[in-house]
Amino acid sequence: MSTLSTTGGTQSSAMQRREASTRERVQVRGATLDVAELPSFGFSHRSLMWWGTLGLMAIESTVFALTVASYFFLRSHVAVWPMNSVPPELRWGTLNTVLLLASLWPNHLAKRAGEALDRRKVQLWLTVCLLVSLVFLGIRVLEFQSLNVRWDGDAYGSVVWLLLGLHTVHLITDTWDTGVLCVLMFTGPVEGRRFVDVSENALYWYFVVWSWVPIYAVIYWGGRLL
Amino acid sequence: MNAGSEAVRRNSVPPTAADAQALEATWRDPPGAMGWLSAVNHKAIGKRFILTAFGFFVAGGFLALLMRLQLARPENKLIGPDLYNQLFTMHGTTMMFLFAVPVMQAVSVYLVPLMIGSRSVAFPRMNAFAYWIYLFGGLMLYVAFVLNIGPDAGWFSYVPLAGPEYSPGKRVDFWAQLVTFTELSGLLEAVILIVTVFKLRAPGMTLNRIPLFVWGMLVTAFMVIFAMPSVMLASTALIMDRLVGTHFYNPGEGGDAVLWQHLFWFFGHPEVYFIFIPGLGFMSSIIPTFSRRPIYGYTAMVLALIATGFLAFGLWVHHMFATNLPEMGKSFFTAASMLIAIPSAVQIFCWIATLWTGKLVFKTPLLFVLAFFVILVLGGLTGVMLASVPLDLQVHDTYFVVAHLHYVLIGGAVFPLFGAIYYWYPKITGRLMSERLGRWNFWLFFIGFNGAFFPMHLLGLQGMPRRVYTYPGDMGWSTMNAIASVGALMIGVSVLIFIVNVVRSRRSGELAGSDPWGGGTLEWSTASPPSACNFEAIPVVHGAYPVWEPRREPTHVAGLAVNSREVLTTTVLDAEPDTRMPFPTPTIWPLVSALATTGLFVGSVFTPWAVVWVALPVAAAMTAWFWPKRQDTNASVALERAP
Numbered sequence: 007m008s009t010l011s012t013t014g015g016t017q018s019s020a021m022q023r024r025e026a027s028t029r030e031r032v033q034v035r036g037a038t039l040d041v042a043e044l045p046s047f048g049f050s051h052r053s054l055m056w057w058g059t060l061g062l063m064a065i066e067s068t069v070f071a072l073t074v075a076s077y078f079f080l081r082s083h084v085a086v087w088p089m090n091s092v093p094p095e096l097r098w099g100t101l102n103t104v105l106l107l108a109s110l111w112p113n114h115l116a117k118r119a120g121e122a123l124d125r126r127k128v129q130l131w132l133t134v135c136l137l138v139s140l141v142f143l144g145i146r147v148l149e150f151q152s153l154n155v156r157w158d159g160d161a162y163g164s165v166v167w168l169l170l171g172l173h174t175v176h177l178i179t180d181t182w183d184t185g186v187l188c189v190l191m192f193t194g195p196v197e198g199r200r201f202v203d204v205s206e207n208a209l210y211w212y213f214v215v216w217s218w219v220p221i222y223a224v225i226y227w228g229g230r231l232l
Numbered sequence: 233m234n235a236g237s238e239a240v241r242r243n244s245v246p247p248t249a250a251d252a253q254a255l256e257a258t259w260r261d262p263p264g265a266m267g268w269l270s271a272v273n274h275k276a277i278g279k280r281f282i283l284t285a286f287g288f289f290v291a292g293g294f295l296a297l298l299m300r301l302q303l304a305r306p307e308n309k310l311i312g313p314d315l316y317n318q319l320f321t322m323h324g325t326t327m328m329f330l331f332a333v334p335v336m337q338a339v340s341v342y343l344v345p346l347m348i349g350s351r352s353v354a355f356p357r358m359n360a361f362a363y364w365i366y367l368f369g370g371l372m373l374y375v376a377f378v379l380n381i382g383p384d385a386g387w388f389s390y391v392p393l394a395g396p397e398y399s400p401g402k403r404v405d406f407w408a409q410l411v412t413f414t415e416l417s418g419l420l421e422a423v424i425l426i427v428t429v430f431k432l433r434a435p436g437m438t439l440n441r442i443p444l445f446v447w448g449m450l451v452t453a454f455m456v457i458f459a460m461p462s463v464m465l466a467s468t469a470l471i472m473d474r475l476v477g478t479h480f481y482n483p484g485e486g487g488d489a490v491l492w493q494h495l496f497w498f499f500g501h502p503e504v505y506f507i508f509i510p511g512l513g514f515m516s517s518i519i520p521t522f523s524r525r526p527i528y529g530y531t532a533m534v535l536a537l538i539a540t541g542f543l544a545f546g547l548w549v550h551h552m553f554a555t556n557l558p559e560m561g562k563s564f565f566t567a568a569s570m571l572i573a574i575p576s577a578v579q580i581f582c583w584i585a586t587l588w589t590g591k592l593v594f595k596t597p598l599l600f601v602l603a604f605f606v607i608l609v610l611g612g613l614t615g616v617m618l619a620s621v622p623l624d625l626q627v628h629d630t631y632f633v634v635a636h637l638h639y640v641l642i643g644g645a646v647f648p649l650f651g652a653i654y655y656w657y658p659k660i661t662g663r664l665m666s667e668r669l670g671r672w673n674f675w676l677f678f679i680g681f682n683g684a685f686f687p688m689h690l691l692g693l694q695g696m697p698r699r700v701y702t703y704p705g706d707m708g709w710s711t712m713n714a715i716a717s718v719g720a721l722m723i724g725v726s727v728l729i730f731i732v733n734v735v736r737s738r739r740s741g742e743l744a745g746s747d748p749w750g751g752g753t754l755e756w757s758t759a760s761p762p763s764a765c766n767f768e769a770i771p772v773v774h775g776a777y778p779v780w781e782p783r784r785e786p787t788h789v790a791g792l793a794v795n796s797r798e799v800l801t802t803t804v805l806d807a808e809p810d811t812r813m814p815f816p817t818p819t820i821w822p823l824v825s826a827l828a829t830t831g832l833f834v835g836s837v838f839t840p841w842a843v844v845w846v847a848l849p850v851a852a853a854m855t856a857w858f859w860p861k862r863q864d865t866n867a868s869v870a871l872e873r874a875p
Contacts, residue, residue: 025517028481031394032808032809033719034785034786035786036785036786037245037785037786037787037788038244038245038786038787038788038789038790039772039786039788039790040789040790040791041787041789041790041791041800041809041812042242042790042791042792042812043497043791043810043873044791044800044809044810044811044812044873045811045874045875046798046811046812046813046814046868046871046872046873046874047811047813047872047874047875048801048810048811048875049875051804052810052811052875054354054355054427054431054432054801054813057354057422057426057427057430058354058355058424058427059809061422061423061426061427061457062390062423064458065419065423065457065460065461066461068457068458068461068462069461069464069465069547072461072465072495073460073465073500076465076469076480076491076495079488079494080480080486080487080491083486083488084486089485089486095806097622103795111491117276123874141292157472157476157478158477158478158479159475159485160479160485160486161478161479161480161482161485161486161487162486163478164472164473164478164479164480164487165480167478168469168472180853182855186294186855186859190859190860192289195860195861195862195865195866196865197860197865197868197869197872198868198869198872198874199814199868200860204572232411
C-alpha cells in the first residue's frame with residue numbers, strides 16, 4: 007500500500023495550494039486508484055459550471071460581435087449615418103457605463119466571499135449587487151428613450167435597438183439569476199456548491215459589464231464618429 | 233437520493249455485486265410515465281434523440297421521394313408549384329436542421345461518456361432540455377406544414393423573397409422560429425459536449441489518448457459555438473423585419489439583402505463541417521476495428537481535424553460568388569476552398585495507410601466506410617470545380633450543385649453514419665444487426681444513391697435549374713430525370729430494409745456480448761447494453777486503445793459513492809483526478825421549461841408580446857429547475873468535502 011500523501015482539509019486561502027493538496031489526496035493501492043478523499047466541489051476551472059458559463063459567454067460574445075459587424079456592414083452601405091436622425095443622447099448611457107464599471111467592485115466582493123465560503127458576507131454583497139442591477143435596469147429604460155430613433159424608422163434604428171435590446175436581455179437575466187441566488191442564500195438549502203454558483207454568477211456579471219463597453223462605444227459614438 | 237439518511241457507501245475494485253446493484257438503483261431513471269418524462273440519463277436521452285433524428289430523416293426522405301415522383305417525367309401534373317416549393321424547402325430544412333446536425337450530436341450524447349469512461353454527460357438536465365426543445369421545434373414545423381403553412385422560400389430563405397413583401401403570411405415565420413429552436417438545442421449540446429470532454433474523462437485519458445470520434449465532436453462543438461449564433465441572429469432579424477417592421481434587409485430603408493447571405497453562410501458553410509467532421513469521426517472509429525490495428529498517424533489526424541475546423545470559417549463566400557462582391561475577395565475564398573482539401577487529404581491518406589497495413593474484416597460497417605472513399609472523392613472533386621468563380625457562375629443554382637452537395641453530405645456523413653449505426657447498435661441494444669439485410673441495405677443504398685445523384689451532374693451542366701417543379705419534354709432532360717427517380721426509389725427501399733433490420737434485430741438479433749467486433753476503445757469494455765451508471769468502476773486509462781493494451785496498474789477507480797449520484801472530474805489536459813462531485817437527479821422541470829420556451833417561440837410568431845409575457849413562465853420553470861431540493865442537498869452535504 008503506497009500512500010502518496012494525505013493532507014487534511016486545511017483552510018488554505020490560496021487556490022493553487024488547494025489544488026496541489028488535491029492531487030496528493032489520491033491514493034494508489036495495486037489495481038486501485040482511490041479517490042474517496044477528493045474534494046466534492048471546486049472553484050474556477052475545477053467546476054463544470056464554470057466551463058459551461060464560459061461556453062455561454064463565448065456564444066453570446068459571438069452574437070454581440072456579429073451584431074456589431076452588421077452595424078458596420080449597414081453603415082458601409084449608406085452615405086449618412088445616422089440615416090434620418092441625430093445620434094443618441096450621451097447622458098443616460100454614459101451614466102450607466104460608469105455605474106456598470108463601478109458595480110464590478112461589489113461583485114468582486116461577492117465572489118471573494120463565496121470563495122471563502124462566508125455565507126453572511128455573500129448575503130450582504132449579493133443584496134448590494136441585486137439592488138445595483140435594479141438601478142441599471144431603471145436607467146436602461148431611460149436609455150431606450152434617449153436613442154432618438156425608432157426600430158422601425160430605418161436600418162440604423164433597427165440595428166441600434168437590436169444592440170441595446172440584446173444587452174438588456176443579459177441585464178435582465180443576470181438580475182433574475184442574482185435575485186434567485188440571493189434569496190436562496192437567505193432561505194437555504196445551502197451546500198458548498200452554492201458558493202461556487204456565487205463565484206460564477208459574479209464571473210458572468212463581469213462579462214455583462216465588459217461586453218457593454220464596446221456596445222456602448224458603438225451605440226453612442228458610432229453615430230458621432232463614423 | 234437516500235444518502236442523507238443512510239451512510240455513504242463507496243465502490244471497491246473490483247466492484248462487488250452489492251456495488252453494482254446499488255449503482256443501478258442510484259443511476260437509473262425512475263419508472264412510470266412521469267419517470268419517462270423526467271429522464272436525464274444520457275443513454276435514455278441519446279436513444280430518443282437518435283430515434284427522433286431518424287424519424288425526421290425518414291420524413292425528409294419521403295418529401296424527396298414525392299419530388300422525384302413529380303420530376304420523373306416532363307410536364308407532370310402530380311404536384312403543383314406551391315406544394316413543390318414547400319416540399320423542397322421542408323426537405324432541405326429537415327435534412328439540415330432536424331437530421332444531419334442533430335443526429336451527430338445525438339449519437340455523441342449516447343457514446344461520448346462511454347468512450348471517455350464517464351457516468352454521464354455534463355449537465356444531464358440541460359441535455360434533456362435540449363432534446364425536448366429540438367423535438368418540439370421539429371413538431372412545430374411539421375404541424376405547420378400539414379396545415380399548409382409550411383415554409384416555401386428554400387432552406388436558406390434568401391431575402392427579399394423571404395421578406396415581408398414577397399412572402400406574406402406565416403410560412404417563413406415558422407421557418408425562422410424552427411431555426412431558433414434547433415440552434416438553441418444545438419448550442420446547448422455543444423456546451424455540454426465540450427464540458428463533458430474537458431472535465432469528465434477517465435483518469436489517464438490525456439489529450440493524446442482521446443478517441444478520434446470524441447476529438448471530432450469536440451472540434452465540431454467549438455465550431456457550433458462560433459457559427460450557430462450567426463444564423464440565430466440572421467433569422468431573428470428576419471422575423472423582426474417581418475413582424476415588427478425593422479429594416480435589416482430592406483434596401484428601401486438602408487437595409488441590405490446581402491447581409492442575410494453573409495450571416496446565413498457564415499453559419500451555413502461551417503454547418504457542412506458540423507455534419508462532415510462527425511462523419512470523419514465514425515470513419516476513424518470503424519477503420520481501426522475492422523483493420524485490426526491502431527489508426528495510422530493519430531497526431532496528424534487530430535491536427536487535420538483542428539485545421540479543418542479553422543479553415544471552415546474562411547469559406548462562406550464561395551456560396552455567394554453570384555453576388556456583386558469584389559473579385560479580389562472572391563479569389564481569397566477560392567484559395568481557402570482549395571486549401572481545405574489538404575487536411576481532408578491527410579485524413580484520407582492516414583485511413584488508406586491503416587486499411588492497407590491492416591487485416592480487413594468485411595462486415596457491413598466497413599462496407600459503408602469504403603463507400604465513403606468513392607462518393608466523397610467524387611463530391612470533393614466537384615467541390616474543387618465549384619470553388620472556381622467562372623465555373624460556379626455557370627452552374628450556380630443548377631442541378632450540378634444539388635449533385636455536389638448530396639455527394640458531399642451523403643457520402644461524407646450519411647454513409648459513415650449508417651456504418652456507425654451497424655457498428656454501435658450491438659452496444660446500444662445488446663444484439664447484432666443482420667449481416668444479410670445489412671448487405672442489401674448497403675448495396676441498394678450505394679447503387680440507388682449513384683443512380684439518383686450522378687445524372688444530376690449532367691443535368692446541371694445541361695442547364696437544368698434546381699427548384700423547378702417541372703420541365704418541358706423537349707429539353708432532353710427526361711431520361712436522366714427518370715433514372716434519378718428510380719435511384720431515389722432504390723434509396724427508399726434500402727432505408728425500408730434498414731428499418732426492418734433495426735426493428736427485427738432488436739428482438740431476434742444475435743447476442744452481442746460486450747465487444748462483438750473486438751474494438752479497442754472504452755465503450756467496448758462495458759456491458760451491452762451498458763448499465764445505468766456505464767461503468768461499475770471507472771477505468772484508469774494508459775493508452776489510446778485501452779481494451780487492446782496489456783493490463784497496467786492501477787486499473788480502476790475506487791471510492792465513488794454507490795448509493796448517491798457522484799462522478800469523478802479530472803483535469804483538462806492531463807486527466808488527473810480533480811474532484812468527485814454530486815450529480816443532478818431526474819426531474820420534470822427541463823420538460824416544463826421546454827414547453828414554456830416552446831410557448832414563447834411559437835407565440836412570438838403571432839404577437840411580439842409573447843416574448844414578454846411567456847418569459848414569465850419560462851423564468852418560473854427554470855427557477856424551479858435550479859432550486860435545490862432539500863433531499864438532494866442533504867445527499868450532497870453527506871458527501872461534501874471542501875477544496
